Amino acid sequence: MNVKQIGAGPMDNFCYLAWAGDGPDCAVIDPCWEGAKIEKELLALGLxxxxxxxxxxxxDHINAAAWFLERYEGLQAALHPADDHMAGALDKSRLLPVADGEALEAGALKLKVIHTPGHTPGSCSFLGPGAVFTGDTLFVGEIGRVDLPGADPEQMRQSLLKLAALPEDTVVWPGHAYNGSTTTIRAQKLHNIYIKLAAKGGDAFLSAAL
Ligand SMILES: [Fe+2]
Structure with a gap:
């Protein structure tokens, strides 16, 4: 899997282009803030x-999705239905509902959906060959907030355990540039205090996460 990380906007968000490499088709993961800039990168790569x-x-993760949907006929946006209520600016008919364990396809690239609720009810991570896109669930040494409406710290704990169970050499591509731009599951199991506490149990995790 090829990955292009693109920083966008005032909140240090990351958008990603991911593609298999044998054709122009790519997944655009979390198009945000700067649609034209993201499209320019995409076209420069022949995607x-x-x-x-x-x-x-x-x-802050989806506010350039409509920009792409308006310009590319037939394009769909995959989103877990538990977060549909936050996507009011998007044409509902263009949303592709996803569920845990499903495989999404972007050309020859397959991305497995891992439902990782906690930051929001519909938060998902997407696992491609050798790498996982974790949105606001897992950052470098940090995790997403669990004190916002719809957040659930215990669900976050369970979701972190799901991610920690991935092969240790899996590359992690987070949703924000907090503490760095990329890491691995191995490094997070060693150094991310929240993953360590998630494994120890609910009380220890909750007192740190809230
Ligand atoms: Fe978020």
Whole structure:
């Protein structure tokens, strides 16, 4: 899997282009803030958007999705239905509901949906060959907020355990540039205090996360 990380907007968000490499089709993961800039990167790589993939419904991750949907006929945006209520600016008929365990396709690239609620009810991570896109569930040494409406710290704990169970050499591509731009599951199991506490149990995790 090829991955292009693109920083966008005032909140240090990351958008990603992911593609298999044997054709122009790519997934555009969390198109945000700067649609024209993201499209410019995409075209420079000889790519075309085959699927928009949204890690969750918060505006700072999806606020350029409509920009792409307006310009690319037939393009859909994959989003877990539990976050549909946050995606009011998007045409509902263009949303592709996803569920845990499903495989999404963008050309030859397959991305497995891992439902990782906690930051929001519909937060998902997307696992491609050798790498996972974690949105606001897992950052470098940090995790997403669990004190916002719809957040659930115990669900976040369970979701972190799901991610920690991935192969240790899996590359992590987070949704924000907090403490760095990329890491691995191995490094997070060693150094991310929240993953360590998640494994120890609910009380220890909750007192740190809230
Ligand atoms: Fe978020």
């Amino acid at each position: 075309k958007p085959a699927l928009i993939v949204l890690t969750h419904g918060h505006p």
